Amino acid sequence: MAEVSIRKLNKMFDVTHVVKDVDLEIRDKEFVVLVGPSGCGKTTTLRMVAGLEAITSGQILIDDSVVNEVPPMDRDIAMVFQNYALYPHMSVAGNMAFGLKMRKFAKPEIETRIKRAAAILGIENLLERKPRQLSGGQRQRVALGRAIVRDPKVFLFDEPLSNLDAKLRVQMRVELKKLHERLGTTAIYVTHDQVEAMTLGDRVVVMKDGWVQQVGEPLELYNTPANRFVAGFIGSPAMNFIEATLGESNGAVVAEAPGLRLSLPGPLAARARAKAGRAITLGIRPEDVHVATDSDPVDLCFDVIVEVVEQLGSEILLDTRVGPATVVASVEPTMRIRSNERLRMSLKPERLHLFDAETEAAI
Amino acid sequence: MIEGALWRRWVFYNIPLILFVFVLLFPFYWMIITTFRPDGELYRPWNAVNYMPFWTNDPTLEHILYLFEETNFMRWMFNTMFIALVSTVISLFCGVLAGYALARLNFPYAGGLGTAIFVTYLVPQTLLFIPLAEIIRNFQLGDTPWSLILTYPTFLIPFCTWLMMGYFKAIPKELEECARIDGASRWKAMVYIVIPVAVPGILSSGIIAFTLSWNEFIYALVFLSSPDQKTVPVGVTSELIRGDVFFWGPLMAGALLGSIPVAIVYSFFVEHYVSGLTGSVKG
Numbered sequence: 333m334a335e336v337s338i339r340k341l342n343k344m345f346d347v348t349h350v351v352k353d354v355d356l357e358i359r360d361k362e363f364v365v366l367v368g369p370s371g372c373g374k375t376t377t378l379r380m381v382a383g384l385e386a387i388t389s390g391q392i393l394i395d396d397s398v399v400n401e402v403p404p405m406d407r408d409i410a411m412v413f414q415n416y417a418l419y420p421h422m423s424v425a426g427n428m429a430f431g432l433k434m435r436k437f438a439k440p441e442i443e444t445r446i447k448r449a450a451a452i453l454g455i456e457n458l459l460e461r462k463p464r465q466l467s468g469g470q471r472q473r474v475a476l477g478r479a480i481v482r483d484p485k486v487f488l489f490d491e492p493l494s495n496l497d498a499k500l501r502v503q504m505r506v507e508l509k510k511l512h513e514r515l516g517t518t519a520i521y522v523t524h525d526q527v528e529a530m531t532l533g534d535r536v537v538v539m540k541d542g543w544v545q546q547v548g549e550p551l552e553l554y555n556t557p558a559n560r561f562v563a564g565f566i567g568s569p570a571m572n573f574i575e576a577t578l579g580e581s582n583g584a585v586v587a588e589a590p591g592l593r594l595s596l597p598g599p600l601a602a603r604a605r606a607k608a609g610r611a612i613t614l615g616i617r618p619e620d621v622h623v624a625t626d627s628d629p630v631d632l633c634f635d636v637i638v639e640v641v642e643q644l645g646s647e648i649l650l651d652t653r654v655g656p657a658t659v660v661a662s663v664e665p666t667m668r669i670r671s672n673e674r675l676r677m678s679l680k681p682e683r684l685h686l687f688d689a690e691t692e693a694a695i
Numbered sequence: 696m697i698e699g700a701l702w703r704r705w706v707f708y709n710i711p712l713i714l715f716v717f718v719l720l721f722p723f724y725w726m727i728i729t730t731f732r733p734d735g736e737l738y739r740p741w742n743a744v745n746y747m748p749f750w751t752n753d754p755t756l757e758h759i760l761y762l763f764e765e766t767n768f769m770r771w772m773f774n775t776m777f778i779a780l781v782s783t784v785i786s787l788f789c790g791v792l793a794g795y796a797l798a799r800l801n802f803p804y805a806g807g808l809g810t811a812i813f814v815t816y817l818v819p820q821t822l823l824f825i826p827l828a829e830i831i832r833n834f835q836l837g838d839t840p841w842s843l844i845l846t847y848p849t850f851l852i853p854f855c856t857w858l859m860m861g862y863f864k865a866i867p868k869e870l871e872e873c874a875r876i877d878g879a880s881r882w883k884a885m886v887y888i889v890i891p892v893a894v895p896g897i898l899s900s901g902i903i904a905f906t907l908s909w910n911e912f913i914y915a916l917v918f919l920s921s922p923d924q925k926t927v928p929v930g931v932t933s934e935l936i937r938g939d940v941f942f943w944g945p946l947m948a949g950a951l952l953g954s955i956p957v958a959i960v961y962s963f964f965v966e967h968y969v970s971g972l973t974g975s976v977k978g
Binding site for chain 1 (some may be wrong): 841867869870872873874875876877878879880883887888891894
């Protein structure tokens with residue numbers, strides 16, 4: 333059980349600055365996910381917590397003691413790697429026992445712990461096998477087992493599911509979640525998959541180019557993204573962005589773009605008023621756009637041409653064109669819509685996001 | 696496999712393969728047939744009526760017996776074995792450690808040092824034996840097995856280091872990192888994880904190093920002089936070629952028997968050896 337504090341953490345590889353001033357407080361028993369595109373510094377941050385990468389500046393504390401200079405073996409952490417990193421010359425039981433042997437546990441204790449971990453993961457019948465005789469999912473379980481027998485202070489996961497096929501990945505995701513609820517060990521999890529981040533994390537840290545973009549609970553990131561990058565990264569299908577300018581007419585704040593003129597609702601208008609006359613980016617998620625009905629106010633409606641209709645079964649995705657911009661809308665699966673059809677669409681005004689066109693920060 | 700018409704398969708696959716195998720195996724066949732051919736047949740002129748170069752009707756063991764009874768062949772075999780084994784062990788020990796350091800420790804100039812080590816391997820032995828002879832004389836090691844045991848590593852260590860460096864680089868770094876997180880120091884991670892995984896690579900370089908020192912000729916020729924200190928390649932050629940007389944039968948018998956230990960070593964480790972050369976590490 334442990335807390336991890338990361339303070340003003342920086343990492344330089346020669347002249348490349350890959351992790352920039354990362355600050356993060358991870359609470360006891362918390363499951364924190366670092367997510368971002370490749371090269372955003374998430375794995376490097378994790379490796380610094382593990383002690384596998386030297387820290388250029390800043391501090392990492394585990395349970396209030398600075399571990400900057402502590403070698404990995406003495407940090408009492410366990411890590412699961414993307415390629416599992418099972419020791420190929422040892423059996424499954426040998427793999428799980430290795431960490432305990434290195435820490436000089438007594439033999440009976442090692443056996444009990446292996447049995448318990450194997451039972452949790454359902455791999456009791458594989459204990460005598462060698463890693464090459466296991467399937468991808470089984471290797472994944474053994475790698476998890478090797479981490480949990482140690483009963484460490486912190487679990488570190490480096491994209492542990494990305495070598496599995498799609499179906500197995502979903503299944504293991506659920507199991508990981510259950511496992512964390514059962515063991516309650518503090519965990520830091522790195523992934524580039526925002527779905528994994530949203531489903532697993534108690535809190536999610538979005539990173540880009542070495543900077544932390546936003547830290548928050550999954551729904552917080554989804555509903556109130558701090559900037560355009562987070563808004564576009566979290567959520568699938570991704571948020572629509574339309575370049576627009578802000579103006580005022582009859583006391584209302586309106587966002588104007590070719591083929592589009594929306595008056596902003598109360599709270600958003602209040603925040604946006606200061607930026608009147610400036611270029612902004614409108615953001616709206618596909619599920620917040622719908623085909624207009626009579627009850628929709630006229631100043632929230634706009635005309636589109638449907639370009640592509642994607643039937644997903646549970647919903648229909650419409651790729652539509654509004655002036656030069658593309659807007660994706662998710663509509664009811666019962667609707668019958670054909671491509672090239674002209675439609676009048678509307679949106680939920682309270683779900684509209686505005687971003688400064690220059691700084692990309694949310695308004 | 697080459698697809699298409701039968702003639703294509705013969706022209707581009709079967710015939711070249713047969714030629715290759717023939718060129719490769721014919722010297723061995725010649726060696727074996729000469730070993731068992733009586734002297735009368737060996738020195739029969741090519742235009743004699745019963746000249747029969749590729750077969751013999753009365754095989755004999757006289758050349759092998761001659762080798763064992765009239766020369767120090769057993770002694771040479773023992774010398775060669777001892778020298779090859781000890782110099783291989785020394786070279787492997789240094790090569791494994793150096794290869795690991797160059798592949799993993801990321802110290803400054805590791806790349807340059809690796810290249811420098813490889814360059815020493817490229818210095819021809821035919822040049823290097825002159826200064827080495829001086830050193831051997833100064834240490835008064837001439838005409839002892841140690842003159843070879845200590846000089847063979849000059850080309851075996853760079854060779855083993857280079858081969859092991861490549862092999863260690865092919866082993867996923869995560870294995871070792873995982874071991875270090877699991878509680879192993881760098882040294883323990885190397886001993887318990889990296890070296891066991893590298894066994895095929897170690898065997899490959901060991902076998903090649905053993906063969907190189909078994910067959911080495913020029914150092915052995917220069918540094919050893921008394922007949923009972925010689926190695927097989929030098930002993931056979933210096934004792935069985937007297938002036939311009941070649942004792943073909945015993946010469947070939949010596950070459951044949953001398954190649955048997957190497958053949959045994961190869962066939963014994965062949966499975967590991969092949970997987971070592973192709974560098975396959977199964978995760």
